[in-house]
Amino acid sequence: MEARVLIQPRLNLRPARQEQAAAQPCRIADFTSFRDLNTLMDDVHALFDQWEQEDRYAESITIDTLMRLRLSLHEWLANLVQHADFAAATPEITLSITPGEQKLHCSVQDNAAFFDLIGELGTRHDELTPMPDRGMGLLMLQACTDHLAYYPIDGARNQLSFTISDTDDAGDPWLNIPFSS
């Protein structure tokens, strides 16, 4: 079963179909689309506030892992807002979250210009200095997630995908920002 929710920024964040989905066991995917970069961050955080209040993913992950998911998505979306090239297209960003056993699978589709995320992560690692002002966001995204990938899915869209779980902290490459050199 699948719930599909289209959210218009500044409109009702709890449309009827999502409320129906929330009342059912959490083994479905949530799809949410955003088209306004000016309100994107507020809309996404409002969605997370709602999920935290209703313990939406409590069957799959702890609240701390949900907070890591929120941070991961914040960093990715902040990167899109600040740096992505949408050319003349209306931005369309679609978030999908699918619960699993002690994990969530997440994907974010966008219609911006593609870039080499893995290459960029390598550059950020190489250039990271202790206690930097900038350049930590994608590294934090990488540290929080497993199976991180970003790839084109058709001629006009790309997809970021990753898994976030309760069990990936042992041996995970947590950052050591204060003494990173």
Place this chain on the structure above:
Amino acid sequence: MQATSAMSFSIDHHSKDTVVIQVGKALDFRNAAEFKTLCQDEVQAGRRNFVLDFSETGILDSTGLGSIFSLYRQVSPMGGQVVFAAVSRPVQVVVQLTRTYKVFRQYPTVLDARNALS
């Protein structure tokens, strides 16, 4: 003691050396530049010790953290300190992830932090 409000941050001048900044709901790429300007003004006014009150903070992102690093780089050569107080759970996630607890001492309350800096 004088309380003023600047943008999304609230400032409490505890002493001539120490200032408490209530971070508010978010410190992220949208207001990090304002935070840096605010801190620079306080440093220029002679403040050396900063208590960052995260009791209401739901969002601390990499850019927000970078602005705190910037403050630390300004005050630490002068013997100043930056400490965290009443750290919320979302902020604690970032602190643990980046291991910045190695640099910024944490206190359960603003009062505890102020007393430690006195």
